[in-house]
Amino acid sequence: MSEQRLPRSRKIADELRRAIESGELPPGSLLPSERELKDRYDVSGGTANKVIALLKSTGLVESQVGRGVFVRRRTQLIRHAHDRYARRWRQAGKAPFRTEVEAQGRTPRVEVTSIDRVDPPQWIAERLGLAAGGRVVRRENTYYADDQTVQLVNTYIPLSIAEDTSLEEAVPGPGGIYAAFEVLGHKLTRMLEEVHARMPRHEEAERLGVPAGAPVLDVVHISYDQDETPMDVSHFILRGEENLLTYELPTD
Amino acid sequence: MSEQRLPRSRKIADELRRAIESGELPPGSLLPSERELKDRYDVSGGTANKVIALLKSTGLVESQVGRGVFVRRRTQLIRHAHDRYARRWRQAGKAPFRTEVEAQGRTPRVEVTSIDRVDPPQWIAERLGLAAGGRVVRRENTYYADDQTVQLVNTYIPLSIAEDTSLEEAVPGPGGIYAAFEVLGHKLTRMLEEVHARMPRHEEAERLGVPAGAPVLDVVHISYDQDETPMDVSHFILRGEENLLTYELPTD
DNA sequence: AAGTGGTCTAGACCACTGC
DNA sequence: CAGTGGTCTAGACCACTTA
Numbered sequence: 080m081s082e083q084r085l086p087r088s089r090k091i092a093d094e095l096r097r098a099i100e101s102g103e104l105p106p107g108s109l110l111p112s113e114r115e116l117k118d119r120y121d122v123s124g125g126t127a128n129k130v131i132a133l134l135k136s137t138g139l140v141e142s143q144v145g146r147g148v149f150v151r152r153r154t155q156l157i158r159h160a161h162d163r164y165a166r167r168w169r170q171a172g173k174a175p176f177r178t179e180v181e182a183q184g185r186t187p188r189v190e191v192t193s194i195d196r197v198d199p200p201q202w203i204a205e206r207l208g209l210a211a212g213g214r215v216v217r218r219e220n221t222y223y224a225d226d227q228t229v230q231l232v233n234t235y236i237p238l239s240i241a242e243d244t245s246l247e248e249a250v251p252g253p254g255g256i257y258a259a260f261e262v263l264g265h266k267l268t269r270m271l272e273e274v275h276a277r278m279p280r281h282e283e284a285e286r287l288g289v290p291a292g293a294p295v296l297d298v299v300h301i302s303y304d305q306d307e308t309p310m311d312v313s314h315f316i317l318r319g320e321e322n323l324l325t326y327e328l329p330t331d
Numbered sequence: 332m333s334e335q336r337l338p339r340s341r342k343i344a345d346e347l348r349r350a351i352e353s354g355e356l357p358p359g360s361l362l363p364s365e366r367e368l369k370d371r372y373d374v375s376g377g378t379a380n381k382v383i384a385l386l387k388s389t390g391l392v393e394s395q396v397g398r399g400v401f402v403r404r405r406t407q408l409i410r411h412a413h414d415r416y417a418r419r420w421r422q423a424g425k426a427p428f429r430t431e432v433e434a435q436g437r438t439p440r441v442e443v444t445s446i447d448r449v450d451p452p453q454w455i456a457e458r459l460g461l462a463a464g465g466r467v468v469r470r471e472n473t474y475y476a477d478d479q480t481v482q483l484v485n486t487y488i489p490l491s492i493a494e495d496t497s498l499e500e501a502v503p504g505p506g507g508i509y510a511a512f513e514v515l516g517h518k519l520t521r522m523l524e525e526v527h528a529r530m531p532r533h534e535e536a537e538r539l540g541v542p543a544g545a546p547v548l549d550v551v552h553i554s555y556d557q558d559e560t561p562m563d564v565s566h567f568i569l570r571g572e573e574n575l576l577t578y579e580l581p582t583d
Numbered sequence: 584a585a586g587t588g589g590t591c592t593a594g595a596c597c598a599c600t601g602c
Numbered sequence: 603c604a605g606t607g608g609t610c611t612a613g614a615c616c617a618c619t620t621a
Binding site: 089093125136137138156161162163164165166167267268269270271272273274275276277278292293294295296319320322323324325326327328329330331 | 377388389390408413414415416417418419519520521522523525526527528530531532533544545546548571574575576577578579580581582583
Binding site for chain 3: 112113114125128131142143144145146147148
């Protein structure tokens with residue numbers, strides 16, 4: 080073969096990884112304990128612990144003190160289709176998130192955590208094209224599937240648009256906020272999303288309930304109206320491994 | 332204060348993290364060596380090593396054996412615009428990746444690692460709509476900015492399309508593979524991308540040179556021709572924290 | 584009480600870098 | 603050559619879970 084230069088801990092981790100990927104150790108099953116690895120491979124406790132640490136850092140495995148190390152269950156992917164903001168969904172009155180989660184036999188829930196008037200962070204102000212000192216309405220939402228937190232969303236709307244409208248209410252009306260925008264004379268003409276992956280901050284990890292070492296998708300969504308004025312910036316934090324975003328790309 | 336329950340290694344790591352974030356240890360500077368941490372904090376070598384491991388896992392710091400541990404320079408974000416596959420770029424003969432990286436004053440490079448005829452993985456065959464046993468040409472590419480690996484790409488093309496054409500050559504012609512498809516009578520009409528975040532596998536982490544604990548973006552790109560036949564599936568692995576993908580969404 | 588992961592110690596050796 | 607990160611050992615203690 081190729082590499083015999085690998086450290087002992089790495090080779091043992093690779094062996095366990097193969098067992099997991101081959102199905103020999105199915106999702107939810109218990110890995111050999113550190114003591115057992117220690118005896119079986121004749122290594123020290125520190126090395127056995129490092130083997131587990133390597134597997135955890137790849138997200139394959141999850142540990143619970145006092146219980147053991149378990150193969151992580153691959154939760155079903157929630158798929159966010161590229162037409163998720165299409166008008167036909169607003170008219171049907173059923174949000175794509177609900178449809179998708181229900182199709183998996185899970186129960187969707189969306190919670191409005193807070194609605195406040197705030198001074199926006201600079202990167203939000205920039206994307207909204209706000210002058211210095213311009214304020215916004217911030218709507219904080221949390222998305223659940225079967226009571227598991229799946230998405231955190233902060234939506235920022237210029238106060239000049241949202242002030243004293245239904246956009247400051249928990250339920251802005253049927254069809255969600257984009258229908259409300261339309262009522263206010265702001266027609267959705269263009270949407271942009273910026274996607275990247277990163278590790279969650281402590282607070283996000285807690286709120287999402289992600290295991291240590293699991294990444295998040297960080298998505299910034301910007302909507303423009305008929306005058307090319309940004310109507311809202313929404314900041315999504317998604318559990319990375321359990322959400323799939325699809326997009327269509329222009330060809331010319 | 333709050334947490335005195337933190338492990339010793341974690342507290343020392345936090346202290347160094349503060350020094351880095353406050354600018355006391357600027358990017359590029361050398362951290363205390365493991366031996367020095369050992370003496371200064373009166374801990375064992377193993378603990379000093381773990382301190383460094385913790386900092387590495389957050390991506391703040393980078394180690395080089397024989398040299399030392401250095402504060403990582405914050406690399407600039409590479410932005411992949413939503414029109415990155417537009418025809419005008421193919422005609423201009425300058426790929427958006429090159430443009431973007433050069434605009435940052437860095438040197439772009441693309442390497443064709445291999446070109447082979449292979450049996451595709453099942454998920455590729457599905458997306459290509461291949462019958463069982465259908466073979467493909469796999470083109471492996473690596474993208475660099477300043478000799479730092481930034482993207483790994485595997486492109487799969489049905490053998491029925493690519494067999495004995497320029498698509499099996501290292502340089503398929505000016506304008507890249509999509510121009511070559513067009514010469515062969517396959518006009519690009521639609522592209523779909525599926526995006527998610529995950530932790531890299533060992534091999535990917537090594538090839539990308541990402542620090543332990545840094546996530547990747549996993550992007551599957553599918554192109555369709557004028558007959559809605561899939562022309563290629565390209566599988567991108569990007570350094571998550573250093574790449575930003577932008578997309579435009581349809582509004583109806 | 585027995586078993587688990589997590590942390591730590593004091594020492595050791597290795598391959599590598601830079602002088 | 604001395605110094606570096608990386609790995610490992612043999613043992614220890616802790617907080618936690620399960621029976």
